[in-house]
Amino acid sequence: MKKISEAVVRRLPIYLRFLNELHVRNIQTVSSRDFGEKLGMNPAQIRKDLNYFGEFGKKGIGYDVPYLIEKIQQILKLDQTNHVALVGAGNLGHALCNYNIYLKSNMKITAVFDDFPEKIGSQINNLIVQPMNELTETVQSQKIRIGIITVPAIEAQNVADAFVKAGIEAILNFAPKIIKVPPEIKVHHADFTTELHSLAYYLD
Amino acid sequence: MKKISEAVVRRLPIYLRFLNELHVRNIQTVSSRDFGEKLGMNPAQIRKDLNYFGEFGKKGIGYDVPYLIEKIQQILKLDQTNHVALVGAGNLGHALCNYNIYLKSNMKITAVFDDFPEKIGSQINNLIVQPMNELTETVQSQKIRIGIITVPAIEAQNVADAFVKAGIEAILNFAPKIIKVPPEIKVHHADFTTELHSLAYYLD
DNA sequence: TAGATTGTTAATCGATTAACAATC
DNA sequence: TAGATTGTTAATCGATTAACAATC
Structure with missing residues (x-):
């Protein structure tokens, strides 16, 4: 092809x-x-x-x-259910988890991670926030292939590295920071701060 | 130029x-x-x-x-403070409001709107959620030039129309729906569902 | 001066659009 | 059949990259 x-x-x-x-x-x-x-x-x-x-x-x-x-x-491989892991249980992470319904059943966030002690064990919808050291095992047991990053910029690269190590194939990064991954991993950046900043250019 | x-x-x-x-x-x-x-x-x-x-x-x-x-x-006109209005006080709207700190002081969400009766009057950080019929007046009195849309897809075009009528110059649309505006208005789409769907293509 | 790096043109690469034969 | 619309090539348009003279 x-x-x-x-x-x-x-x-x-x-x-x-x-x-x-x-x-x-x-x-x-x-x-x-x-x-x-x-x-x-x-x-x-x-x-x-x-x-x-x-x-x-x-x-x-x-x-x-x-x-x-x-x-x-x-x-688009949307004829199968794709399992997604999300790291970063802050406001944005919460919002994305609640969006699940909009994504129809073919994209589903099935695991949420965070390393803040206060966050671990808390519940988002029907998911319990897990510590990062459980990432690899969960990704593999749940056959998760897509990862979402909603942590602060400074943590984004660490999370990306953890995703890669766990065997994730594609990453959607919301952190305002370009992350580096091996070429076989696909990354999309969904960084609304750069969107907003570039919009300002068009103001009269 | x-x-x-x-x-x-x-x-x-x-x-x-x-x-x-x-x-x-x-x-x-x-x-x-x-x-x-x-x-x-x-x-x-x-x-x-x-x-x-x-x-x-x-x-x-x-x-x-x-x-x-x-x-x-x-x-980028980021040497002045740009005031931003947000419509849609749901999870994503909340998340974006709390992001203000990350945007430094040159981009500031200064007004939040929603038309759900339960939302009107509620507080997000130091902002009070206003009804949509106050949009034009607030946009003009606060010199707001950028609008953010975080409502469901079905409402997105209505909000865009209201922004245009109120005199907004640029729109960042998070709703999974292409909105139509006059050519002098700049629109960026920040739709994470299409990002996620296109990522799936790259799965093995 | 010698080395480094910009500013900028020319070459390349890739994406979009126009046009039209094929055919439902 | 006549009208409509695809599939697809060729033309155009635009964006990226290479190359190098200018110069710090």
Whole structure:
């Protein structure tokens, strides 16, 4: 298979979300033109993106919504339940845990860790906050493959190292700090402070 | 001035954060090579990015850290205090309000809104949650120019519309929904569900 | 001076968009 | 059949990187 660029992969979840909205509204078919209009994207881009993975459309007709949902879910590996570990039981960690419902059942935070003595043993929803020294064992026994970092910047690299050692394959880092990991581990940064700072540039 | 691409603007806060780290460690000068190594970027890119805004370096020497911090802060308009309004006093909204300390004093959430009756009047740090019908007046009286959306997806567009009507210039949207605003308003999406979904693609 | 590093042009690389034959 | 829309190539656009003269 050709190498798929990260830009393409990042658009797939947006397509999926849009398709789910159509599905809820019982819309059976969608064209790349509809698609582009609603998402503010170029129709050719949407056709090209989807075509990296197969011929999902019908000429003259468009794309079948339920079929395309199924296909994108397969591509993104969202047709299986993905277990997620979160480190950092602060405000942001709490907020993300409570978001579980929004993530549907295919992404689930199943373990939470923190090394603050006051946090360990406390409960978030139905999860009990565990100490960091239990990370590797839990990751392996629960088949967790994705890790979320919601600790302060100064701790982020340590947590990333612990994730790597535990065998995590992908990391979503909310700490305002670039973390370094081996090339086979995928990292996304979700740092809202840099987002906010770059927004300020556009103020008049 | 030439048009600066968004990619460049998004890197400036990362440069700024790195420079602040150097400053704390009393490092006076930095070269684009050091820079690139620490941030995992190409040195030429860093020189080119900075050079869009002026000649901040010295040939043979590098960049003076405090001077470059000052310059980037000016470019990003972070040399003034920017007032921010947040709509959606849920878990995520709370978390972001408590993050204020991390944002230094140049970005400050100064008003919080929600339309849930149980939330109105409740307190987050030293802020009292206000009803949405007070948005425009507060935005104008407090000279708020940036808005944060932390409501459910279904409410996101309504809040965006209200922000636009109130005269907000830039929006950071955490809701998993693309919002549409007039072209003169700048929007960044900080949607962790799409981040997480695209990460799953890279699982083996 | 010699070594280092910027500023900046030119070359490369990659991503987006336009266009259209194929075909439902 | 006529109209619509995909799949896909070619053209365009934009961003990154290499290279090096200028100069501290």
